[in-house]
Amino acid sequence: xxxxxxxxxxxxxxxxxxxxxxxxxxxxxxxxxxxxxxxxxxxxxxxxxxxxxxxxxxxxxxxxxxxxxxxxxxxxxxxxxxxxxxxxxxxxxxxxxxxxxxxxxxxxxxxx
Numbered sequence: 001x002x003x004x005x006x007x008x009x010x011x012x013x014x015x016x017x018x019x020x021x022x023x024x025x026x027x028x029x030x031x032x033x034x035x036x037x038x039x040x041x042x043x044x045x046x047x048x049x050x051x052x053x054x055x056x057x058x059x060x061x062x063x064x065x066x067x068x069x070x071x072x073x074x075x076x077x078x079x080x081x082x083x084x085x086x087x088x089x090x091x092x093x094x095x096x097x098x099x100x101x102x103x104x105x106x107x108x109x110x111x112x
């Protein structure tokens with residue numbers, strides 16, 4: 001498993017902290033998963049759910065625009081334990097770059 005160095009990224013990563021839920025679950029937004037940061041190629045999230053490298057997952061991201069959730073699909077490329085047996089940091093790589101989706105997410109991000 002290769003972790004991409006920031007200098008090797010095509011798209012810049014930005015902080016994007018939003019409540020998320022796994023698509024098609026009854027969980028409340030942010031109950032088990034939170035988006036931490038994003039780029040056009042993928043996202044980092046934290047979750048209480050155990051995921052595995054190569055898992056394909058679909059997320060609903062709740063944005064403050066009051067419209068339908070933003071749906072993000074991708075594959076787990078890395079996992080790090082944040083709190084043993086309780087919380088994981090997960091890298092999700094999108095199957096394809098969708099700049100329109102990322103633009104919708106980015107417009108709610110505070111840029112310093």
